[in-house]
Amino acid sequence: EVQLVESGGGLVQPGGSLRLSCAASGFRFSIYDMHWLRQPTGKRLEWVSVVDTDGDTSYADSVKGRFTISRENAWNSLYLQMNSLRAEDTAVYYCARGPRRSDPGVGSFDIWGQGTMVTVSS
Amino acid sequence: SYELTQPPSVSVSPGQIASITCSGDKLGDKYACWYQQRPGQSPILVIYQDNKRPSGIPERFSGSNSGNTATLTISGTQTVDEADYYCQAWDSSTAWVFGGGTKLTVL
DSSP: OOEEEEEOOEEEOTTOOEEEEEEEESSOGGGSOEEEEEEOTTSOOEEEEEEOTTSOEEEOTTTTTTEEEEEEGGGTEEEEEEOSOOGGGOEEEEEEEOOOTTSTTTOOOOEEOOOEEEEEOO | OOOOBOOSEEEEOTTSOEEEEEEOTTGGGSOOEEEEEOTTSOOEEEEBTTTBOOTTOOTTEEEEEETTEEEEEESSOOGGGOEEEEEEEEETTTEEEEOOOEEEEEO
16 A cells, blocks of 8 residues: 655744654655645645655745755655744645656646644744 | 635535636646545545546546636535645746635535
């Protein structure tokens, strides 16, 4: 079964850090570009970041310089290191298999994890 | 920045046709995707590249995209189709962008 399972969410104070993980199974993880997206409660989905198969990355302007995406193909795992967290980063964070960074207009987010909640509050 | 606009809600009777629109500047020049999200669950891809259905998605789901509007059509709508639906496209100014979502009510 193709599956993505996120972990690492929780409550953190403003200015704090958190590291999210995503474990992939059921497909050849190393040949796919992988993404993080987020969704504040009751709001629209927002793309956050992508790492391609070569390890090259892109970020949404809202998180650039604060978040770092990475992957470990040997462990079929995706990560998101989040620093300098703000209240507006509060959301459910999803990892997803998605469009190629090199051809972004063609693909879609075809596999999603169940999400992990991140709450930034004092 | 690029924006996609959806109606907040659409209501339909069981067995009827539901149409959900998504508007964006020259959206027809891009590929549009659609996602279904039931309460408390993750999104599911139901349409990609304007009008293609992933494996396992019922034939009653279809899509079109022309001009400034993409449309998701559900024929013979069932109560199980009640969910939020999000359109999505890519633009060089905003990367991957989603619409605000449409709550489909089947009653």
